[in-house]
Amino acid sequence: xxxxxxxxxxxxxxxxxxxxxxxxxxxxxxxxxxxxxxxxxxxxxxxxxxxxxxxxxxxxxxxxxxxxxxxxxxxxxxxxxxxxxxxxxxxxxxxxxxxxxxxxxxxxxxxxxxxxxxxxxxxxxxxxxxxxxxxxxxxxxxxxxxxxxxxxxxxxxxxxxxxxxxxxxxxxxxxxxxxxxxxxxxxxxxxxxxxxxxxxxxxxxxxxxxxxxxxxx
Ligand code: DX5
Ligand code: ZN
Numbered sequence: 001x002x003x004x005x006x007x008x009x010x011x012x013x014x015x016x017x018x019x020x021x022x023x024x025x026x027x028x029x030x031x032x033x034x035x036x037x038x039x040x041x042x043x044x045x046x047x048x049x050x051x052x053x054x055x056x057x058x059x060x061x062x063x064x065x066x067x068x069x070x071x072x073x074x075x076x077x078x079x080x081x082x083x084x085x086x087x088x089x090x091x092x093x094x095x096x097x098x099x100x101x102x103x104x105x106x107x108x109x110x111x112x113x114x115x116x117x118x119x120x121x122x123x124x125x126x127x128x129x130x131x132x133x134x135x136x137x138x139x140x141x142x143x144x145x146x147x148x149x150x151x152x153x154x155x156x157x158x159x160x161x162x163x164x165x166x167x168x169x170x171x172x173x174x175x176x177x178x179x180x181x182x183x184x185x186x187x188x189x190x191x192x193x194x195x196x197x198x199x200x201x202x203x204x205x206x207x208x209x210x211x212x213x214x215x216x217x
Contacts, residue, residue: 009198
């Protein structure tokens with residue numbers, strides 16, 4: 001059985017009951033908390049910032065996997081680390097000096113990830129694949145939870161797996177957007193290591209059982 005990591009996205013939690021939802025994730029088979037930070041510039045939506053992330057961190061018993069959908073992420077790396085980040089993913093499309101930002105993330109002691117939009121081809125990662133720990137592959141256009149999965153993602157997962165193997169790199173493939181009981185197994189079969197799930201988990205009658213179902217893929 002593949003040991004897929006499950007990262008529920010707190011974006012779909014009930015913010016008026018955040019402590020309850022964080023503890024639900026603690027008690028589940030989830031591996032990470034996925035934290036979506038949106039600035040209303042890089043994406044057409046605003047999610048939440050440092051105070052909310054720090055409140056999540058206060059109760060979270062698992063690593064925080066932070067996905068920055070913001071411009072100029074290099075300005076805030078230290079603050080995200082201080083707010084509890086274990087992994088920090090910045091968008092390829094938001095970084096002019098991507099290699100520098102990757103090392104900034106590593107220098108503060110976090111795992112470095114690159115997030116890519118659905119239109120960004122895998123081959124653009126070639127010159128940094130050995131420098132990173134994670135690729136957060138968007139399978140929807142970033143900005144909102146609960147969107148429809150883009151089918152082309154399966155081929156991109158296979159292409160990324162090949163790039164990682166060719167370069168003998170040690171990189172996790174994380175898929176973000178539209179993960180459910182149909183897309184999840186196909187993604188794992190294609191080579192995904194980490195599944196992010198927001199709407200599918202939090203709209204379920206039994207979120208703990210839904211997380212377990214994904215974990216058992
Ligand atoms: C989208 C976010 C995702 C989102 C996934 O911009 O990056 O993490 O919460 O949500 P679902 O699983 O609902 O597609
Ligand atoms: Zn995300």
